[in-house]
Amino acid sequence: MIKNKTVNIIVEKEVCCGCGTCQPVCPVSCITMQLDEDGQYKPVIDMDICTNCGLCFKVCPNNEFNYKNNIKKPQEVFSGYSTNEELRYNAASGGLTTQLLIDGLNRNDFDAVVVVTGDKPAEFKATIVTTTNEILNAKASKYTQVSVNIVLKELEKNSYTKICYVGLPCHIRGLDKYLKVKKKLAEKIVMKFTLVCGQSLKHTVVDKQLKIIKVKKESLLRYSFRGEGWPGFQNVDSTLGNKKIAYTDKKAMGGLFASPLSGVDACLYCEDHYGSQADISFCDAWHLKNKENNNNGITSALCYSEKGVGLIEKYVGTEADVFIKKDDFANILSVQGHMKPTPSVAYLLNKKINNSRIDLKSELNISALSVIAAMVYTVSVRLLNLIGLNRLPLGLLSLSRGLKKILQIK
Numbered sequence: 001m002i003k004n005k006t007v008n009i010i011v012e013k014e015v016c017c018g019c020g021t022c023q024p025v026c027p028v029s030c031i032t033m034q035l036d037e038d039g040q041y042k043p044v045i046d047m048d049i050c051t052n053c054g055l056c057f058k059v060c061p062n063n064e065f066n067y068k069n070n071i072k073k074p075q076e077v078f079s080g081y082s083t084n085e086e087l088r089y090n091a092a093s094g095g096l097t098t099q100l101l102i103d104g105l106n107r108n109d110f111d112a113v114v115v116v117t118g119d120k121p122a123e124f125k126a127t128i129v130t131t132t133n134e135i136l137n138a139k140a141s142k143y144t145q146v147s148v149n150i151v152l153k154e155l156e157k158n159s160y161t162k163i164c165y166v167g168l169p170c171h172i173r174g175l176d177k178y179l180k181v182k183k184k185l186a187e188k189i190v191m192k193f194t195l196v197c198g199q200s201l202k203h204t205v206v207d208k209q210l211k212i213i214k215v216k217k218e219s220l221l222r223y224s225f226r227g228e229g230w231p232g233f234q235n236v237d238s239t240l241g242n243k244k245i246a247y248t249d250k251k252a253m254g255g256l257f258a259s260p261l262s263g264v265d266a267c268l269y270c271e272d273h274y275g276s277q278a279d280i281s282f283c284d285a286w287h288l289k290n291k292e293n294n295n296n297g298i299t300s301a302l303c304y305s306e307k308g309v310g311l312i313e314k315y316v317g318t319e320a321d322v323f324i325k326k327d328d329f330a331n332i333l334s335v336q337g338h339m340k341p342t343p344s345v346a347y348l349l350n351k352k353i354n355n356s357r358i359d360l361k362s363e364l365n366i367s368a369l370s371v372i373a374a375m376v377y378t379v380s381v382r383l384l385n386l387i388g389l390n391r392l393p394l395g396l397l398s399l400s401r402g403l404k405k406i407l408q409i410k
C-alpha cells in the first residue's frame with residue numbers, strides 16, 4: 001500500500017493548529033481550510049485530485065515537535081506604547097505593534113503589511129494592506145483561530161518586495177517552512193512580527209459566550225475582544241444594541257476564554273508560545289500592572305533578531321510616535337512563565353506522529369512520572385471536552401495548571 005504523505009496524519013492525531021500553511025503550498029489546489037463541528041479550522045483534502053506529493057506535510061509547523069527552543073531568551077526586551085493616545089486606548093495593549101507597522105510603511109521600510117482584519121470572528125482573515133488607515137482598522141487582538149497562512153498564495157502572486165508579516169508563533173513557524181520551499185517569496189518578507197500566544201480560541205466558544213450573554217449569533221454586527229483602555233473591554237454589537245464585557249470578567253478572558261478547554265487542541269502542545277522565530281514578538285506588559293499601565297496599555301517587545309533590535313532602538317529616547325525603554329525578560333517570565341511546553345508532551349507527540357523518529361526520551365531525560373502526568377493532562381482535557389464542559393470552574397482550572405506544572409518535572 002502507498003504511504004499517505006499528506007497532512008491527514010496531523011489532523012487525525014489532533015495536532016493541527018489550523019495555521020493554513022498547507023493550503024497555499026498544494027500544487028494542485030486540493031486543500032481547503034474548513035471549520036469542523038468543534039469550531040476548529042482543519043485542512044480538508046480532495047483525495048481524487050491529490051497527487052500524494054507530500055509538500056503539505058513538509059511545510060506543516062506541527063510535523064515534528066522540537067521543544068529545545070522552549071522559552072528562548074530574546075536578544076533584547078523593551079516595553080512601551082504608541083504616543084497616539086487614540087490608538088493606544090483602542091489597541092490590544094499599548095498599540096506598539098500597529099504604530100511600528102504604520103511607521104515602517106511611512107518610512108518605506110515596508111511596502112505591504114499582512115494583518116488580521118474583520119468585524120466578527122467568522123470574518124477574521126489575514127489581509128495584505130498598504131495604507132495607514134487599513135493598519136489602524138486591523139488593530140487589537142483577534143483571539144479566535146485564524147488560518148493566517150492561507151494568504152501566502154496571494155502574497156506570492158503580487159509584486160510587493162518589502163513585506164512585514166504579522167502572525168502568531170505557529171504561523172511564523174509554518175511561514176519559515178513555506179519559505180524554504182518558495183525561495184522567491186523569502187526575499188520579499190523583510191520583517192516578521194508575532195504575538196506571544198497562550199492559545200487561540202475555538203469558534204464554538206464564542207457561540208457559547210453569545211448564548212450566555214443572550215445575543216443571537218445571526219444578529220451580531222461587530223465583535224471586538226480588546227480596546228477602551230487596558231486591559232480593556234470586549235464589545236459585542238448586535239441589532240439589539242451593545243454589550244460590554246470587561247476583559248477580566250469570568251465570561252471573557254477571566255474565565256471562559258482562559259480555560260484550556262476553550263483553546264484549539266494543538267495549543268495544548270504548542271512548541272513555542274513566545275514566537276522566537278520572529279524578529280519581534282509582542283505581548284501585554286502584565287508585569288507593569290498597577291504600576292505604569294493602570295488603565296493605559298503597555299506592550300512588551302521581545303526582540304529575537306538584530307533586525308528586530310535595530311527597529312526598536314531607533315525609537316529609544318526619542319518619544320516620536322513611540323515611548324519605549326529597555327526591559328528585562330525575567331519580568332515577562334515572572335508573569336507569563338506558565339506558558340511552558342513540556343518535554344514529556346513532546347515525547348508523546350513525536351511518538352504519535354513520527355513513531356518516535358527522534359528519541360526524545362533519552363535526549364530530554366524525562367521521567368516516567370512526567371510522561372504519565374502528560375497523558376493524564378491531555379486525556380482529562382479531551383474527556384472534559386467530549387462532555388461539552390468547556391467552561392471550567394476556577395478550581396478545575398487551577399487543577400489543570402497544577403498538572404501542567406507537574407509535567408515540567410523532569
Ligand SMILES: Cc1cc2nc3c(=O)[nH]c(=O)nc-3n(C[C@H](O)[C@H](O)[C@H](O)COP(=O)(O)OP(=O)(O)OC[C@H]3O[C@@H](n4cnc5c(N)ncnc54)[C@H](O)[C@@H]3O)c2cc1C
Pocket residue numbers: 090091092093094095096097098099115116117138139140141142143144146148166167168195196197198199200201282283284285286297299300336
Ligand atoms: C490568539 C492570541 C493570543 C495571545 N496571547 C497572549 C498571552 O497569553 N499573553 C500576552 O501577553 N499577550 C498575548 N497576546 C498578544 C496581545 O493580545 C497583544 O496582541 C500584544 O500585546 C500586542 O499589543 P499591541 O497593542 O501592541 O497590538 P495592536 O497594536 O493592537 O496590534 C495587534 C496586531 O496583531 C494583529 N493580530 C490580531 N489578532 C491576530 C491573530 N489572531 N493572528 C495574527 N495577527 C493578529 C492585528 O492585525 C494587529 O496588526 C495574544 C494575541 C493573540 C492574537
Ligand code: SF4
Pocket residue numbers: 005006007025026027028029030031045049050051052053054055056057
Ligand atoms: S500531498 Fe501534495 S497534492 Fe496532496 S494535498 Fe498535499 S500538497 Fe496537495
Ligand code: SF4
Pocket residue numbers: 007010011015016017018019020021022023042043056059060061062174
Ligand atoms: S500546515 Fe497548519 S493547517 Fe495544515 S495540517 Fe499543519 S498545522 Fe494544520
Ligand code: SF4
Pocket residue numbers: 017168169170171197198199200264266267268270271272273
Ligand atoms: S498557542 Fe501556539 S499553536 Fe496555539 S495558536 Fe498560539 S502559537 Fe499557535
